[in-house]
Amino acid sequence: MTITTSSRLAAIPTYEPGLTTAEVLARYGLDSAVKLASNESPFPPLEAVADVICAGADAVNRYPQGAGTALREALAELHGADPAQIVLGNGSCELILLAGTALLDPGTTVVHPSPSFGLYPHLAEVAGAESIAVPLDDAGRNDLEAMAAEVDERTRLVVICSPNNPTGGYVAADAIEAFLDMVPDDVAVLIDEAYHDFVTLADRGRPMSLAKSRPNVLVTRTFSKAYGLCGLRVGYGVGSTDWVAAIDRVRQPFNTSSVAQAAALEAIRHQGPMSRRIAETVAERERMGESLRAMGVTFTETQANFILMTAIDGRPFDGSAVHEQLLRRGIIVRNGASLGVPSGLRVTIGTRDENDAFLAALAELIGTT
Ligand SMILES: Cc1ncc(COP(=O)(O)O)c(C=O)c1O
Numbered sequence: 001m002t003i004t005t006s007s008r009l010a011a012i013p014t015y016e017p018g019l020t021t022a023e024v025l026a027r028y029g030l031d032s033a034v035k036l037a038s039n040e041s042p043f044p045p046l047e048a049v050a051d052v053i054c055a056g057a058d059a060v061n062r063y064p065q066g067a068g069t070a071l072r073e074a075l076a077e078l079h080g081a082d083p084a085q086i087v088l089g090n091g092s093c094e095l096i097l098l099a100g101t102a103l104l105d106p107g108t109t110v111v112h113p114s115p116s117f118g119l120y121p122h123l124a125e126v127a128g129a130e131s132i133a134v135p136l137d138d139a140g141r142n143d144l145e146a147m148a149a150e151v152d153e154r155t156r157l158v159v160i161c162s163p164n165n166p167t168g169g170y171v172a173a174d175a176i177e178a179f180l181d182m183v184p185d186d187v188a189v190l191i192d193e194a195y196h197d198f199v200t201l202a203d204r205g206r207p208m209s210l211a212k213s214r215p216n217v218l219v220t221r222t223f224s225k226a227y228g229l230c231g232l233r234v235g236y237g238v239g240s241t242d243w244v245a246a247i248d249r250v251r252q253p254f255n256t257s258s259v260a261q262a263a264a265l266e267a268i269r270h271q272g273p274m275s276r277r278i279a280e281t282v283a284e285r286e287r288m289g290e291s292l293r294a295m296g297v298t299f300t301e302t303q304a305n306f307i308l309m310t311a312i313d314g315r316p317f318d319g320s321a322v323h324e325q326l327l328r329r330g331i332i333v334r335n336g337a338s339l340g341v342p343s344g345l346r347v348t349i350g351t352r353d354e355n356d357a358f359l360a361a362l363a364e365l366i367g368t369t
Contacts, residue, residue, distance in 0.1 A: 008125055008126065008128050011125045012122055012125040012126060013118070013121050013122060013125070015118050015119060015122070016118065016338050017038065018035075018037030018038040018332065018334050019037060019327070019332055020035075021033050021035050021332065024327055024330070024332050027327075028327060028328055028330070030330045032330060033330040033331070033332055034330060034331050034332065034350065034354045034357045034358065035332045035348075035350075036331065036332060036333050036347050036348040036349075036350045036354060036355075036358055037332045037333055037334045037346075037348060038230075038334075038348065039165065039195070039225060039304070039305055039306050039348045040224075040225070040228070040230055040348065041225060041226060041227070041228030041230075041277070041281075041305075042281075042349075042350040042351045042354060043228050043277050043351075044228065045228055045229060045263070045267070046267070046270050046273055046274075048266055048269075048270060049229070049263050049266045049267050049270070052262050052263055052265075052266040053232070053259055053262070053263050055262075056258055056259035056262050056263070057259070059258060060257075060258060060259065062258070063254050063258075064254050064256065064257055064258035064261060065258070065261070066253045066254050068088040068256055068261050069083070070261070070265055071088060071234075071236075071256075071261045071264055071265045072086040072087075072088065072236075074265055074268055074269075075236055075238070075268070078268055079208060079212070079238055080212070081212055081238055084241050084244060085211075085212065085238055085239060085240065085241060085244060086236055086237070086238055086244070087236065087237045087239075087243070087244045087247045087248060087251075088234065088235070088236050088255065088256045088261070089220075089234070089235045089236065089237065089247075089251070089255060089256070090233045090234070090235075090255045090256055090260075091222060091224060091230070091233040091234065091235045092192065092194055092220040092221065092222040092224070092235030092236070092237070093119055093235070094233075094235070094251070094255060095218075095220050095235055095236070095237045095247060096117075096119055096120070096123065096159070096190065096192065096220060097119065097122060097123065097126070098247045098250050098251055099123065099157060099159075099188070099190050099218070099246075099247065100122070100123025100124065100126055100127050100129075100157070101126065101127060101250045102246040102247055102249060102250045103156045103157045103188055103246065104123065104124060104127035104128075104129035104156055104157060105127065105128070105129060105156075106127070106128040106129060107129070107130075107154065108127075108129045108130070108154050108155070108156040109124070109129060109130045109131070109132050109150075109152075109154045109155045109156070110123050110124050110129060110130075110131055110132065110155075110156065110157040110158070110159065111132045111134060111147050111150045111151060111155055111157070111158045111159070112131065112132070112133060112134070112158070112159040112161075113133070113134055113135075113136055113142040113143070113147065113159070113160070113161055113164060114133035114134060114135060114136070114340060115136065115166060115167070115339055115340030115341055116136075116142075116159075116161045116164055116165060116166075116340075117161055117165045117192065117194075118339070118340075120133075120159050120161075121133065123157070123159075129156070130154070132150045132155075134146050134147045134150055136164065136167060136169065137169075139169050139300070139301060140164060140167030140168065140169035140300035140301070140308065141162070141164060141167070141169035141170065141171050142160050142161060142162060142164055142169070142171050144160070144171060144175050144176065144178070144179040145179075147160075147179070148179055148182040148183055151182075151183045151184075151187060155183075155187050156187065156188060157187070157188045157189075157190065158183065158187060158188070158189045158190070159189075159190050159192060160176065160179075160189065160190070160191045160192065161191075161192045161194075162176075162191065162192070162193065162207070163195040163196075163198070163199060163302065163303040163304040164304075165194070165195065165304065165306070165339075166306070166308050166334070166336070166339040166340075166341060166344065166346045167300045167302070167308050167341075168195075168300055168301070168302025168303055168304040168306060168307065168308060169300060169301065169302070169303075170199060170201065170303035172201075172203060173203035173204075173206030173207060173210075174203070176191065176206070176207055176210065177206070177210065180210065180214060180216075180217065185214075185215070185216055186216065187216060188216050188218070188243070189216055189217050189218070190217075190218045190219075190220060190237075191207045191210075191211070191217065191218070191219045191220070192220050193207065193208075193219055193220060193221050194220070194221070194222045194224070194225055194235075195225060195303070195304035195305060196221055197225060197226030197227075197274075197278050198225075198226065198278060198281060198282060198285070198303060198304050198305045199303045199304075200282055200303065201303065207219055208238060211238045211239045211240075212238065214240075215239075215240035215242055215243075216240070216243075217239055217240075217243075218237045218238070218239030218240075218243040219237065219238050219239065220235060220236070220237045221235065221236055221237075221238075222234075222235035222236075223235065223260075223263075223264045223267060225305060226274060226277070226278050226281075226305075227264070227267045227268075227274065228277075229260070229263055229264065229267060232257070232259060232260040232263055232264075233256070233257075233260060234256050234260040234261065234263070234264045281305050281349050284349045284350075284351075284352060284355055285302065285305065285307065285349050287352075287355070288307060288347075288349060288355055288359065289302075289307065291359050292307065292309065292359075295312070295359075295362065295363055295366060296312055296313040296314075296366075297309050297311070297312055297362075297366075298310050298311035298312070298314070305348060305349045306346050306347060306348045306349060307346070307347050307349070308336065308341065308344050308345070308346045309344065309345045309346075309347070310336075310341070310343055310344050311343065312366050316343035317336070317343045317344060317345055318343070319335050319336040319337055319341070319342060319343050319344050319345045320335055320337055322345055322362075322365060322366075323335035323345055325365050326345075326358075326361055326362070326365070329361045329364075329365075330357075331357060331358050331361045331362075333345055333346060333347045333348075333358070334346040334347075334348075
């Protein structure tokens with residue numbers, strides 16, 4: 001070892017991203033592959049957004065506007081909030097990590113669901129705090145009663161993920177409100193709504209209203225999923241000015257690029273085409289669900305742009321074996337073992353053709369063709 005690192009470093013888990021298409025092509029000697037592994041949008045950016053991205057190249061010799069004022073104003077209008085209640089991040093990942101930096105100290109705890117987004121355990125380890133991972137309920141949702149029971153005088157932060165990654169389980173707004181009534185007002189609650197756009201239930205907007213009315217709540221959303229801009233890295237949080245000020249203190253001054261800000265600003269001007277894309281994904285989610293049911297595959301009820309499969313004909317999946325066999329056929333999905341669900345396999349909803357390729361490969365593998 002040539003450098004001395006923080007004693008906390010060894011405890012920080014390694015975030016495992018899904019395999020890229022290039023990695024799979026090289027590893028299996030394939031000409032093409034279908035990537036349904038990272039919960040990305042299968043659609044390229046809208047033409048108007050792509051134009052803004054290209055035009056942005058002319059100005060990248062200048063730093064971005066550090067406060068992201070134009071985008072924050074547009075988001076404030078979209079959500080009926082004040083721009084001072086909006087904070088931008090280099091993807092919502094950054095905001096989640098910064099929440100840990102801003103709020104946690106050694107001796108404090110962060111309560112989060114598990115299995116859930118792989119980044120949450122990082123928050124505690126980076127800050128030398130304690131991570132309290134609370135198992136999901138039987139429907140793959142955050143178990144808010146169990147999470148509330150873990151909140152004590154050491155708790156600084158609770159993370160709720162809805163829809164939850166990797167299960168897709170959605171917690172009702174009533175349950176979130178009841179949870180907020182149970183925890184002390186000085187405990188910060190971050191509601192990670194990365195997959196919000198794919199939720200079709202009537203109460204889908206209420207957590208955002210709670211973020212505007214309850215000073216301890218921050219809702220994070222992202223341009224990475226439905227808006228299809230994950231390569232540009234831009235997400236945002238909506239919450240109290242205290243929450244925004246805490247994150248502003250620890251973020252680097254130019255954390256979102258000028259191109260990302262401009263692209264996101266353009267993207268939110270095109271809600272019509274965006275809604276049609278979302279509707280297509282939701283319709284494909286339903287169609288995939290019906291096909292999987294017909295094959296005898298068990299999966300968690302999902303409100304996201306992915307499906308977590310756990311069993312075939314009532315027998316738990318050997319997720320790793322099925323994953324490997326699908327890779328050999330050029331279908332890239334996510335092995336549940338790397339997501340904390342050993343018998344699981346998570347597939348992202350792609351285009352109709354991509355989904356058909358996945359369904360055909362799975363049917364062949366499990367002998368239902
Ligand atoms: C639950 C959840 N939250 C946040 C993110 C981060 O998204 P981004 O940093 O691209 O906004 C992801 C990405 O997969 C996710 O699954």
